[in-house]
């Protein structure tokens with residue numbers, strides 16, 4: 001498989017026989033702790049409660065759709081402004097619950113519920129962490145970052161044309177459990193997601209009860225809204241563990257291309273590590289898809305870099321940028337990031353034998369137009385200020401199987417990328 005013969009971390013992490021295997025139980029790593037502000041015991045039927053909320057949100061969304069595209073766009077506009085304005089001005093179904101009033105969840109209990117829902121599914125895939133830097137001792141625990149385009153439910157069912165994926169594999173009630181299982185298995189400190197169209201009814205309420213603070217920025221004209229029975233617009237979401245980080249600053253960025261506003265967005269947040277007091281910027285984005293849009297993506301990338309330059313250089317803080325760039329490493333936008341004055345490197349290159357090559361794929365699907373195997377997803381990081389201590393290996397072609405993704409085993413057409421970062425000893429001068 002694609003990685004140099006470096007040591008495999010034993011965390012999550014013990015190797016079972018090759019082939020399809022169940023994910024290990026959580027807790028092998030530092031456990032997720034419930035929000036400190038609400039130390040009550042977990043409630044049973046966590047998913048059932050969220051399913052009910054999800055149904056309510058869907059019925060509201062259906063009502064909006066039945067009134068035509070204009071009303072769907074209204075939903076989009078309302079959701080878009082929710083981040084920056086008073087929630088009380090919006091319909092009840094758009095208001096995210098106050099995390100202080102939600103009971104914490106025991107991650108093990110939630111995982112058990114997910115597994116119960118998925119009991120008829122084939123075993124999920126085992127992935128291992130590859131140890132990349134054993135020679136750099138760090139006094140503080142690493143920062144685990146997950147990058148994942150989780151596949152918008154409306155796009156998966158209504159637009160993507162995954163011709164080899166059975167429709168039953170796309171059912172939300174089970175697919176959401178596969179997504180949650182992946183998050184619970186790797187327990188990221190920071191979660192950067194694209195194509196999120198179940199933020200308010202699923203991810204925000206559940207993840208806040210696991211101790212995360214979340215931000216959602218929907219696309220201004222999400223293609224999800226053109227799908228019948230959609231659940232609202234898709235967008236980027238960023239979650240971080242509140243017991244590890246303090247939010248210093250947050251920016252929702254609508255990307256421009258050649259000064260024109262586009263349909264693509266980013267979220268950039270400055271976080272402060274509670275253990276070390278060190279600050280860094282974390283950003284998530286999803287650039288314009290499809291061939292023929294390479295120059296457009298390049299312009300969006302330049303705009304994002306400019307925004308990040310403004311955010312980080314003033315404070316001289318390290319940067320991590322996660323995204324579905326919809327661009328192979330040969331594209332201009334990739335080259336802009338690789339050669340930027342922000343001194344970024346792409347973390348998954350470190351899995352290759354020479355440390356210089358991106359993985360052969362991060363997405364693999366079969367559409368009516370044929371098989372699409374591409375490297376589009378990246379975790380960029382400040383190479384002088386941060387070390388990548390380990391990275392989660394990708395799935396092999398054999399694990400992915402002949403019908404590719406998504407599948408009964410894996411919920412998205414994109415693979416998650418997960419890295420453990422630590423700060424280098426050198427400080428600001430080398431950024």
Ligand SMILES: NC(=O)C1=CN([C@@H]2O[C@H](COP(=O)(O)OP(=O)(O)OC[C@H]3O[C@@H](n4cnc5c(N)ncnc54)[C@H](OP(=O)(O)O)[C@@H]3O)[C@@H](O)[C@H]2O)C=CC1
Nearest residue numbers: 149159160161195221222223226263287288289290324326
């Ligand atoms: N009413 C209006 O005025 C406007 C409406 N729109 C709507 O927005 C849509 C375009 O939005 P935009 O954000 O630019 O979309 P993108 O071209 O960026 O693609 C949107 C999604 O489609 C997926 N996708 C990529 N390739 C294909 C493919 N070959 N077949 C099916 N899906 C694919 C992408 O997934 P991935 O990233 O995983 O590849 C992505 O999530 C329009 O179709 C329209 O519905 C947009 C602008 C204005």
Ligand SMILES: [Mg+2]
Nearest residue numbers: 151152155195
């Ligand atoms: Mg997609």
